[in-house]
Amino acid sequence: MCGESRKHGSEGAGRAARLTRLPGGSVKHATTWRPLLLSLAQAAQHLGRLSVVIDEFPYLTRSDPTLESVLQEVLGRIETLGQPLKLVLCGSSISQMEALLEHSSPLFGRSDLNLTLHPMDYLESAAFTPAWSPTELLHARTVFGGMPRYLSLLDDRSGVGDNYERLVLDPDGALHEETTRLLNAELSEPRVYASILMAVSQGRTKAGEIITAAGIPPSSLQKYLERLEELGLVQRRRSVNATPAAKNLRYRLADPFIASWHRYALPHLSALRVRGSQGAWARFVAPTLDRDPAAAPATFEDVSRTWVARHMDEFWTGEHGEIGTLIQGSGQQAAELDVACALGRGQQRRWLLGECKWQEQPVDHWALRQLQDNAARHLGAADVERWLLFSRAGFHASLTAAPDLRLVTLDELYAPTAGRL
Template sequence: MFDREWEWSELTAFATAEGAGPRLGVVSGRRRQGKSFLLQALADATDGFYYAAVEASAAESLRLLGEAIARYTGAASPPRPATWDEALELLFDLAAERPVTVVIDEFPYLVRNAPALPSQLQAAIGVRSGRHLTRHPRILLCGSAMSFMDGLLSGGSPLYGRAGLDLTVHSLGYREAAEFWGIDDPRPAVLVHAIVGGTPAYRREFVDDDVPEGADDFDAWVCRTVLNPARPLHGEAPYLLAAEPDLRSRSLYHSVLAAVAGGNHTSGGIAGAVGRKATDISLPLTVLKNCGLLTFEPDAFRANRTAYRIAEPLIAFHHAVVRPQAALLSRRRRAAQVWEHSRSTFLSKVVGPHFEQLCRQWAEWHAAPETFGGMPIQVSAGTVVDPDRRTSLEADVVVHGAIGQDQGILLSVGEAKWQKVMDLGHLERLRRILHLLAARGVDTSHATPACYSGAGFTTELRAAADRGEVLLVDLERLYRGS
């Protein structure tokens, strides 16, 4: 188990809590994050019952559940529940003598053919008298269909207000991901993270522990893993979409994701790239957000502007690099040719925006309060209109935070460059942004200009940093500093 101590403590606390009657918990998260591993380990540690549903008819699901109960209890013949009410009675009976962890993994598969199941479960949990009071199942429902799982405990759901645990298993942070992959050098760590993100399963199950042996091996690693049709990682991104039940017109959703991967982050820009009206893509954007495949971030300085970003790095890589070259990649030994043609696209369209996101995460998660002179609370990107020059200036890392009791203070405005050595020109640009903000009435007295670079800084810019005029964050500080 790696970097799941908090999740494990929450699960064990739920499973071992005192109290009569049934208890309900929900565990969600995108695929491949280790939810099933955690729940199987919990069932083993507590001598509990674990059942992983499959895509099947209601009748077959009931039969498979009965067989799983028989294996758990050691019964000579499996029970044959004819309805889900009968099946729930069997599950509750497992906890007749002691509290028992009851895990139902891939719960959305069951509800697909038994839509009344949440209501039936609510009715069973809601009975607080009779023999239900003397049975103590600790029921954990798990699923990867994020839109479904998010709605399971919403206000309109039968299970609203019934859960004592609502746990989301997130991807590993970028620092933890580098440790998990065993990559000590920050440069290849960023490049690998820009493809596989912090999804634990991708290292072992999907590339068979194939890790780049330093920066010089990265190109070859890409060719032998994610660009190799024989490796599971190659086809994973389309599967992530196919596994979401709410995605109907998949071609449109792929086009929307391709537009975002291509650098379009506003609804208007995405609509233009897709060839639709902005109103036509509002539903796909909402669905992709609900599925956890897109995030949207409000602009730090423009309340009516929102930036859409792909949440799963592998999907961004797929739509920027793999999908446009699918025909060539389907042929043998063409990965090197595709990569030679696509590497510049990868660096500009994938790594550049990804590096900006890592810099925002550093500012929010790892920067010490003294770094910005206050506690970072909200970190995002922002756009400032320059009316004199008739242009807009973008700030990649905008930090708002708290100084004492004051909230929402502008602490920093920063720019991030993956491939460029940053110089005094970048500092002057940040000073221009602060000047424009001050002219609009924004308090910039506490704001520090910050330069984030994957390529380094000029001697002149480092001298400015020594004078306290600018904050510099390089790859070493991004991964090991605060």
């Protein structure tokens, strides 16, 4: 992409120059949306084709409530005249962008493609740093997440810790102020939202715990959480066997980078400004990265569930439900099943159930017994199509795969499979 941009740079500059030299110079001097859009339509006809990206569209409509109606009028005229102008409207507020598709919107029916862009998954993210081992890749996923911009800054000639110190923990690092900029740009009360994010990053996963830790009125929490969910910063979790009306909800930070900032950088800002970032990974991150259930172990579970989704045809070819977790109603962490998916429906329903072990020792029969015991607590004597065990350090020699047991190592999780990327 960059190479192509350099190759055609002079041609692109020429087109931009011609754009400003259209009759009357109206593109360059337009002061309102209508003449600007009409001039762009003329430019499209002059050039043969033109695509224009309008970013942060929700903010523009708030500053000018007539923009949608103006667009409706102009697009109608463009369609009548056959002018080859394509408008791409972008915005980070999902609910407001979705509102453009509703019947009440002036732009209803005008869109021919609607995309929601998500962070890259773990294999796509790994492609940015091919020199790193599977363990390093999972650590990178834990602290950097899957946003392409963050991943493009990584240098796999040095370790994950060196990159995190350079980019995030260093007060002059490219991503040191990223979370603050994001909250200030997207939210009207950034301090309140930051307190909620901090509470969730510290393991407060239930509404009552968040209210207490963040110090906000109970009546306000839902409003704040919905906004954070809309921005993809917080994610609600419920057991895959829960009814839609179930109240046993838990919350987690959906963006690993935001989570790592609140977990490892924000509590130590004063020390980082005084002492710098050198050695900060060893002091602040490494001691808990592999032991904190919300850090690398949680990433390992996420990666395992994504792997199951990619390889579902190995286990089941029919109808199946969401791939998620089974959560104990009482909130006991030990009774959770890390991977769960209902196969089929009704009385013919079976289950795919798994346990993830992010430990340095090979997994033995104890993990399988724990998985089966927890399954009995949740599902009683339900039929299980396949048991799955995921292990960072492999498996004990006495534990071997069987028709109803699939063993998956970290190396296998990160092994690209043809046709699946």
